[in-house]
Amino acid sequence: MLIAQLSDLHIKAGRRKAYGVVDTAAHLETAIAHLLSQPVPPDAVVLTGDLVDHGSREDYGLLRQLLKPLLDQSSTLPCYLLAGNHDETNELREAFPEHGYLRSTTALPHYAVTLGGGALRLIGLNTTIPGQSAGQLNAESLTWLNEQLSSDPTPAIIAMHHPPFATGISHMDEIGLANREAFEALTLSHSHVKRIICGHLHRAIETLFGGVIASSCPSTAHQVVLDLRAGAPDQFIMEPPGYQLHRWDGVRFLTHTVVVGKFNGPYRFRNTRGLID
Amino acid sequence: MSTALTQKTAAAGAQITLTRCAKSFRTHKALQPLDLQINAGETLALLGPSGCGKTTTLRIIAGLETPDDGGTVMYDGVDVTNVPIERRNVGMVFQSYALFPNMNVLENVKYGLRVRDYSASNANSRASEMLAMMRIEDLAQRRINELSGGQRQRVALARALAPQPRVLLLDEPLAALDARLRDVLRVEIDRLLRSLGITAIYVTHDQSEAMALGDRIAVMNNGVIAQIGTPEEIYFHPADAFVGDFVGTMNSIEHNGKRFTFRPEDIDLVDPTSATFTGTVTQRLFLGDHVQLAVSIDGASSDAPVTIRVRARNSPSLNDKIGLKLQPLTRLARDTH
Numbered sequence: 001m002l003i004a005q006l007s008d009l010h011i012k013a014g015r016r017k018a019y020g021v022v023d024t025a026a027h028l029e030t031a032i033a034h035l036l037s038q039p040v041p042p043d044a045v046v047l048t049g050d051l052v053d054h055g056s057r058e059d060y061g062l063l064r065q066l067l068k069p070l071l072d073q074s075s076t077l078p079c080y081l082l083a084g085n086h087d088e089t090n091e092l093r094e095a096f097p098e099h100g101y102l103r104s105t106t107a108l109p110h111y112a113v114t115l116g117g118g119a120l121r122l123i124g125l126n127t128t129i130p131g132q133s134a135g136q137l138n139a140e141s142l143t144w145l146n147e148q149l150s151s152d153p154t155p156a157i158i159a160m161h162h163p164p165f166a167t168g169i170s171h172m173d174e175i176g177l178a179n180r181e182a183f184e185a186l187t188l189s190h191s192h193v194k195r196i197i198c199g200h201l202h203r204a205i206e207t208l209f210g211g212v213i214a215s216s217c218p219s220t221a222h223q224v225v226l227d228l229r230a231g232a233p234d235q236f237i238m239e240p241p242g243y244q245l246h247r248w249d250g251v252r253f254l255t256h257t258v259v260v261g262k263f264n265g266p267y268r269f270r271n272t273r274g275l276i277d
Numbered sequence: 278m279s280t281a282l283t284q285k286t287a288a289a290g291a292q293i294t295l296t297r298c299a300k301s302f303r304t305h306k307a308l309q310p311l312d313l314q315i316n317a318g319e320t321l322a323l324l325g326p327s328g329c330g331k332t333t334t335l336r337i338i339a340g341l342e343t344p345d346d347g348g349t350v351m352y353d354g355v356d357v358t359n360v361p362i363e364r365r366n367v368g369m370v371f372q373s374y375a376l377f378p379n380m381n382v383l384e385n386v387k388y389g390l391r392v393r394d395y396s397a398s399n400a401n402s403r404a405s406e407m408l409a410m411m412r413i414e415d416l417a418q419r420r421i422n423e424l425s426g427g428q429r430q431r432v433a434l435a436r437a438l439a440p441q442p443r444v445l446l447l448d449e450p451l452a453a454l455d456a457r458l459r460d461v462l463r464v465e466i467d468r469l470l471r472s473l474g475i476t477a478i479y480v481t482h483d484q485s486e487a488m489a490l491g492d493r494i495a496v497m498n499n500g501v502i503a504q505i506g507t508p509e510e511i512y513f514h515p516a517d518a519f520v521g522d523f524v525g526t527m528n529s530i531e532h533n534g535k536r537f538t539f540r541p542e543d544i545d546l547v548d549p550t551s552a553t554f555t556g557t558v559t560q561r562l563f564l565g566d567h568v569q570l571a572v573s574i575d576g577a578s579s580d581a582p583v584t585i586r587v588r589a590r591n592s593p594s595l596n597d598k599i600g601l602k603l604q605p606l607t608r609l610a611r612d613t614h
Contacts, residue, residue, distance in 0.1 A: 039379045043391065057303070071341065072375055076389045076440075078363040097343040100359045117394070 001116040003157065003246040004035055004042035007199030008050040008219035010086065011066060013058030018221065019236070024053070027221035027241055027260075028066050034260045035243060036069060042245060044115050045070060045077065046122065048199035048217060049084025049161030051092065060095030080113065082124045084161035084199055085133045085175070089126060108141060112148050112156075120248055123148060125160040133175040135162030135200075137183050145183075149190040156193050157246065157253070163198035163216045165207045171234035172201055172224060184210040195253040197246060202236065204244070204257045215255065218242035290318040290476030291352040291443040293338060298348035300333050307333045309500045310348070317353075320470045320477040322491030324484060325523070329497040331480045332448055338478055339446050340365050352443065365444070368437030372449040374429045376421045376436070383408065383417040386435045393440045407435035410469070427458040434469070445470075445477040451486065463489055484524045488512070496520045512540075528585075531578040537603065541569065541586040544601050546593070552600030556583075561595050568592040572599065 006028075010018045015025040035042070052059035064071075070079055081099055083089045089109050093102045101111040101124070109126035125145065127135035137145070137160075149156065162177040164184065177183075187193050187210025196214035202224040206215035223239040225232075245256040269275060293315040300308040308330040315321045323331035336342040337350060340362035344350065349358045357365055368389075369375075376385050386404040395403060408414045411431040421429060430450055437445060450466070451459045467490055470477050481487050487494045488508040495505040496519075504516035515521035518529065521538070529538045532554060549555045559582050560571035568589050571582040585601065593599050 036377060037379050038377075041377050041380070041388065061303075069375070072369070072371060074341065074362050075339065075365070075367050075369050075442075076363065076391075078361065098340060098361070100343075100361060 001044075001119060001248045002040065002042040003115070003122075003248065004045045005048060005159070005197050005217045005244045005246060006031060006035070006045065006220050007048040007217040007243070008084065008202050008221070009047070009063070010050055010053045010219070010221055011059055011063045012053045013056060013062050015062065018053055022222045022236075022238070024221040025062065025066055031220040031241060031243055031260050032067070032070050034258070036073070038245075042077065044122070045079040046124075046159045046197070047079070047081050048159050048197060049082050049128075050086040050199060050219075051081060051084070053086055055086060055088030055091055057091055057095065060091055064095055078113075078115070080111075080122060080124060080159070082159055082161060082199075083109065083126050083128050085128050085135060087128065089128065089130075105144070108144050110141060110144055112152075114154065116248075118154065119250070121152060121154045121156040123156050123158045125158060127160050127162040127177055134178065135160075135176070136178040137164075138179065139182075142179070142182055142186055146186055146190075149186075149193065153192050155248070156190075157195045157197065157248070158187075158193060159197050161199045163200060163205070164196065164214055165205075165209055167201060167203075167205055167216075168228045169201070169203075169224060169226070170230055170232055175200075186210070187212065194248070195246060197244070204242070206255075213253070213255075215244075217244045218257065220260070289443065290474055292317040292354070293444065293476060293478075294349075294351040294354070295334070295338070295344075296349045296351070298334070298337055298344035298350065300330075300337065300342060300348075301345055307500055308337075308344075311502060313495065313502065313505075315476060315478065317476055318474045319492045320479060320490055322487035322494045323478060323480045323497060324482070324487040324491075324494050325497035325503075326482060330500040331482075331495075331497045333500075334497070335446055335448055335478055335480045338444070339367050339369060366440070366442050367444045367446055368440070368442035370430070370433045370437050370445070370447045370450045372452045374421075374426075374433045376429060376432055378421045381418050381420055382413065382424070382432050385421065385432055386439050389436050389440045403439055404435075407439045410438075411435045411465075425458075426454050427462055430454065430462060431465075434466070438469075438473070438475075443476065445473075445475050447477065447479045449480055449482070452481070452483075459486075466490060488524070494524075496523060498523075526584050528583040530574055530581075530583055532574060532576055539603060541584045543604050544583075544585050545604060546587055547600045547602040549598065549600035551602065553603050554601045556599060556601065558593050558595055558597045558599060561593070563589065565589065572601065574601075 009028050010024045018024045052063050083092050101113050104111045111124045113122050115122050129136055164177050164180040166173045195212055198216045201216035202219040204218050206213055220241050222236040225235040225237045240259045240261045242259045247254045295313040297310040299310040325331045337344050349356055383404055386407050387400050390400045413431050451462055479490055494511050496503045498519050504520045511524050521527035526541050554574045556572040556574040558570050559573050562569040567586050570585050573582045
């Protein structure tokens with residue numbers, strides 16, 4: 001079973017460029033076309049937040065249009081959305097009313113759905129704090145998560161926008177996730193949590209957390225500059241965009257980071273006489 | 278194609294009931310509250326101009342859109358309004374094909390099967406069966422970009438039908454094809470829908486497609502169903518001028534204080550002395566098996582000519598004075614004061 005993760009799309013109404021520079025709409029179109037052109041397409045798609053740039057209704061209107069090639073496949077390829085700090089959870093829900101899982105719990109914006117005919121559970125945690133860039137999992141959310149995990153032993157993958165780890169990129173760490181220790185203890189206590197996938201960082205980063213690999217996904221558009229100096233400036237860079245493919249074989253997850261762009265090749269290693277010299 | 282194949286493919290179609298389904302996009306009301314029942318195994322054509330609400334209706338049935346609050350969608354009496362599309366067991370076919378470009382034909386058809394419980398060998402045989410049904414066995418290993426539009430749409434149909442959906446939803450599936458291919462595939466789709474017994478909803482702006490395929494047609498305009506009925510009912514007894522005009526050509530003239538409404542084929546050439554109307558041929562289009570004439574009617578309250586269709590042999594020439602008589606048994610033709 002193959003789960004595709006797209007993240008940090010930052011769509012702006014009217015196809016306006018993010019920060020005056022990044023044509024995020026075109027980047028998303030390219031990423032979706034790339035994903036649907038995979039020789040083995042995914043079985044589900046998860047979008048881990050910052051779907052739009054300002055959370056406006058107009059932003060989501062354009063997002064809906066841009067996602068159409070993906071959503072039109074959803075009779076066999078379901079697609080799950082998750083809010084990030086640039087999103088407005090209520091606007092997101094209203095823009096995608098047919099995505100009922102976004103309203104599945106009345107009090108909390110989290111969800112749990114089954115994938116692959118029940119082989120796997122996707123738990124979407126909404127880590128946003130309205131009006132803030134940083135994220136959190138408050139006690140109430142952790143209680144909900146604990147109930148979810150305690151009541152169903154199906155292997156689970158947790159998706160969330162804010163990663164539960166520090167990266168050394170100081171300006172991103174300043175807007176990281178609060179209460180991560182409690183979340184880690186909880187994860188550790190449920191051995192059927194198999195993977196944690198996140199967005200927010202606009203880079204592929206991974207670490208061991210609560211006994212599983214927790215990672216962040218590249219943005220479909222712009223990437224955060226890799227600068228590990230304390231107090232490094234907050235900047236982005238047009239490194240190649242990407243997305244990730246998480247493969248579940250029934251025992252473990254394996255992740256492929258996909259780079260989106262035009263590249264030379266593929267070339268053959270071998271000809272009829274063997275390896276090409 | 279063997280009948281055994283067809284029978285194995287048959288899936289029980291669902292009865293679909295829409296109750297007060299409306300859809301607003303911000304301030305724009307794409308669909309007024311709509312009630313609609315589609316019988317199990319029936320093919321319903323949703324026909325209308327662009328923006329009439331037909332695609333929105335289809336997408337609500339599919340689960341790609343939700344109706345506004347208060348609307349419900351039921352499959353076989355079960356409320357599926359809040360059931361996500363991937364749980365509704367529907368097959369979808371789009372104008373754009375929506376195939377995976379880097380999978381071959383067989384892989385594309387097999388893709389939809391992984392949501393069902395098919396073992397690898399069963400999936401292979403099921404996919405092969407679908408290719409045979411669509412008469413594209415020879416293309417199994419071909420890449421999608423090596424196929425013509427008509428072949429792609431056959432693959433899309435095979436893929437949609439492979440998991441035995443309860444409902445097949447087709448959104449302008451032939452609109453991207455040239456006229457000849459459209460005719461061929463239309464016949465093919467008709468054969469499929471009749472043999473499978475699946476419930477099908479077919480969105481089109483093409484009245485001849487709707488006529489040929491629909492057990493019933495719902496003609497839509499401005500977000501409402503203007504009329505729903507069999508193709509014959511729609512054609513011979515249009516509910517209003519919009520339907521009459523959209524489903525073929527409808528003439529409407531006022532003559533001696535009476536209004537006459539009739540189809541181009543509902544009038545005969547006669548000697549002017551025994552004619553209902555006389556007039557002058559102002560345009561003549563030779564169309565092979567028939568000739569289409571524009572005739573300016575003497576004494577009509579408007580100058581707009583009527584359109585009539587007559588046999589091509591010995592047909593009138595441009596500027597001829599002719600006599601026309603409404604066929605007495607024309608059910609449609611009616612005069613009102």
